[in-house]
Amino acid sequence: MSDVIHAYAALSSGAALEPFEYDPGPLLDNQVEVAVTHCGICHSDLSMVENEWGMTAFPLVPGHEASGVVAAIGSQVKGLKIGQRVGVGWQAGSCMSCPQCLGGDHNLCAQSAATIVGRHGGFADRVRCDWQFAIPLPDSLAAADAGPLFCGGVTVFNPMLQYGLLPMHRIGVIGIGGLGHMALQFANKWGCEVTAFTSSDSKREEALQLGAHHVVNSRDSDAMAKLAGSLDYILSTVNVPLDWPVILNALAPKGKLMVVGAVLEPIPIPAMSIIMAQRSVCGSPIGSPTTIAKMLDFSARHKIAPQIETFPMSKVNDALEHLKAGKARYRIVLENDIAK
Structure with a gap:
């Protein structure tokens, strides 16, 4: 050699x-x-x-x-x-x-x-x-x-393992791309009820095929409002700013927002949203x-x-x-x- x-x-x-x-x-x-x-x-x-x-x-x-x-x-x-x-x-x-x-x-x-x-x-x-x-x-x-x-795979797998995702949990995955499309598969096989968030309606059928049980357009304010308090975990895989208060509002009490997308801008967190519902925001590397x-x-x-x-x-x-x-x-x- x-x-x-x-x-x-x-x-x-x-x-x-x-x-x-x-x-x-x-x-x-x-x-x-x-x-x-x-x-x-x-x-x-x-x-x-x-x-x-x-x-x-x-x-x-x-x-x-x-x-x-x-x-x-x-x-x-x-x-x-x-x-x-x-x-x-x-x-x-x-x-x-x-x-x-x-x-x-x-x-x-x-x-x-x-x-x-x-x-x-x-x-x-x-x-x-x-x-x-x-x-x-x-x-x-x-x-x-x-x-x-x-x-990409371990980046979405690690927080599921580290933060205690269980089969009876409901999880949302933001972004159906290089990370998110693997997260949908992992969460489905984990036994969870999976909601995919996407800004592109063209990805709806593919998200369902990958393992999502529900698909929500993240730009549809009415659809997002209906999710209030319903998800135990949300995994954000995107690297762009989002409407973070609305995302946090979709979490159930004690819910966790797990961030793996490297958003360069600071994430604004409304204090009362996490205090009153005992929610948390956490991150994870590889x-x-x-x-x-x-x-x-x-x-x-x-x-x-x-x-x-x-x-x-x-x-x-x-x-x-x-x-x-x-x-x-x-x-x-x-x-x-x-x-x-």
Whole structure:
């Protein structure tokens, strides 16, 4: 195997990706190297390429929804073997010694190492991570479907698990897109009564097919008013401002608004709305390695998969433009065709 990793990288903010090679150096004792067969594209990849968050180091190889096979292992790696199918998500490492890591919440580690922050990701023939973050894939889960679960999938699965969603609960999902279309599937198979909120009536039938029992146009004030006090949970997957008082009013007493969409504007919370009904607003990032493994098992058991469109990795710029234009339905996956 060549020491050089072949990839596609942005050399400056907002630049088109171009072929790129780099020497990753010696494999560390606690690392694995994964030969990438597929890599999903997340909107976070686009944000990093455009340096929207001000933390991108260029050149940047994006990609944090990689699936493939273990190609090399360090001397301290446990539980993985060469040739095993695995996936790598947003997180590539953590300190393994803080209270969060020792408590199983590696995703909350203050020293968390992100796969594409200060390091190169999965738009490449190989990617590296600490071995704990290379999660084995169930046999029945296709490699092309697996990648988006490692970021988009676990982003909506984790709050359902962390905040105590139960089968008798009623949950609303805001936004039927890259995150929301997976949330509908998870919540349905969880056994919940599911309401989909969408601003597009054209997505009504698809939302029902994905697992929603009810579909409400979020711009219909009369329909929204009828939901007052009826939902135990609402999961917001969108990154745009909403009519938050109306959303909160749809929650039952002790209901929770779970925010996973990165809205850049502050969210105004009417104090009396949460005080009098004992409601709460909470957030959630990705999940820990254990949570990712549970999500993969749940997905395999219930035949849950993202709806994907595939592009060859050599057409990565076309794929990014497709995403940027809002045309993705609903996750884009790159198939590795890098010629060495």
